[in-house]
Amino acid sequence: MTQPPTGSVPPLGFNRPPPTFPVATSGFTNAPPPAGFPNPALSSAAPAPFASAAPPAPQPKTNNGIPVDKQPLNTTPSCTVYVSNLNEKVKLDVLKNSLRTLFKQFGEVLDVVAHKNIRMRGQAFVAYPDQENAEKAIKELQHFVLYDKPMVVQYARTKSDVHAKKDGDYETHYKMRLARKEEVSKMPLPGSHKPTFRAGKTASKSKVKGSNYNPTAHIPDEYLPPNNILFLQGLPETITQQHLIDLFQRYSGFKEVRMVPAKKSIAFVEYENEIQSAVARAELSGHSLGADHVMKVTFARK
Numbered sequence: 001m002t003q004p005p006t007g008s009v010p011p012l013g014f015n016r017p018p019p020t021f022p023v024a025t026s027g028f029t030n031a032p033p034p035a036g037f038p039n040p041a042l043s044s045a046a047p048a049p050f051a052s053a054a055p056p057a058p059q060p061k062t063n064n065g066i067p068v069d070k071q072p073l074n075t076t077p078s079c080t081v082y083v084s085n086l087n088e089k090v091k092l093d094v095l096k097n098s099l100r101t102l103f104k105q106f107g108e109v110l111d112v113v114a115h116k117n118i119r120m121r122g123q124a125f126v127a128y129p130d131q132e133n134a135e136k137a138i139k140e141l142q143h144f145v146l147y148d149k150p151m152v153v154q155y156a157r158t159k160s161d162v163h164a165k166k167d168g169d170y171e172t173h174y175k176m177r178l179a180r181k182e183e184v185s186k187m188p189l190p191g192s193h194k195p196t197f198r199a200g201k202t203a204s205k206s207k208v209k210g211s212n213y214n215p216t217a218h219i220p221d222e223y224l225p226p227n228n229i230l231f232l233q234g235l236p237e238t239i240t241q242q243h244l245i246d247l248f249q250r251y252s253g254f255k256e257v258r259m260v261p262a263k264k265s266i267a268f269v270e271y272e273n274e275i276q277s278a279v280a281r282a283e284l285s286g287h288s289l290g291a292d293h294v295m296k297v298t299f300a301r302k
Contacts, residue, residue, distance in 0.1 A: 074155045075154075077155060078155040080134065080156035080158075083099065083126060088122045092114060109127070110127040110163075111161070112124060138155070228277045229271075229277065230280065234294055241257050241267075251279055254276075254280070
């Protein structure tokens with residue numbers, strides 16, 4: 001197995017030596033790329049065209065450029081590494097080649113997966129033959145600055161395609177992934193939804209001027225923008241918090257169930273991010289909780 005390079009003295013703020021490269025080239029902050037490594041040809045073109053551009057999403061809180069309000073890092077061992085906080089302006093082929101060059105120092109790289117769609121930009125998956133390779137890469141490359149942004153590196157929460165093929169369950173894995181992808185693709189991007197109703201002039205003016213105006217107040221539940229918190233309705237009076245926990249904790253990213261003591265027919269379920277909550281919503285909306293109770297699951301209003 002290939003051992004990670006010794007490296008030079010780490011820059012301030014890093015607990016491990018960055019990979020050593022021989023020639024300085026723009027694009028890397030704490031270590032230049034190896035000889036023959038492609039320049040970080042940043043794309044000057046606008047992002048992929050959409051019918052209507054969505055308002056820019058709020059920027060996450062950072063500490064020296066590292067996101068601090070993201071979900072906790074996954075510590076469950078895996079052969080695949082999930083990389084986030086990547087520079088979205090770098091061309092996709094350049095980014096993938098850069099990642100392959102960096103990560104192959106810790107073992108054979110079976111595959112590098114990255115996409116340019118708006119939901120997956122700034123993220124990538126790197127597949128190794130075994131968990132030991134992934135562990136070394138995470139340890140050595142955590143917060144390594146690539147194209148002016150420190151990478152956030154952790155174990156992937158799902159199996160990669162290359163490993164599913166190796167294990168012989170690719171068909172099932174592929175169908176499940178397509179189902180999740182289709183459900184997520186149907187959801188409006190945050191901030192892009194426009195109500196399909198027209199409010200009365202008097203009501204509209206009074207609400208816009210009022211200090212408590214809520215633009216989502218009259219949007220039907222089914223069309224609310226994504227939220228990491230789900231709203232449950234139609235629960236039987238006899239439902240318990242543990243019953244709901246057992247239902248929703250099957251899906252990745254589950255955090256907690258919050259009951260409403262004054263009204264047992266509703267509850268809230270929180271996930272770590274909107275994509276994870278969307279999967280649970282798609283799977284459990286319409287779930288039967290008895291002869292006369294069908295659970296309705298929607299995104300909570302923000």
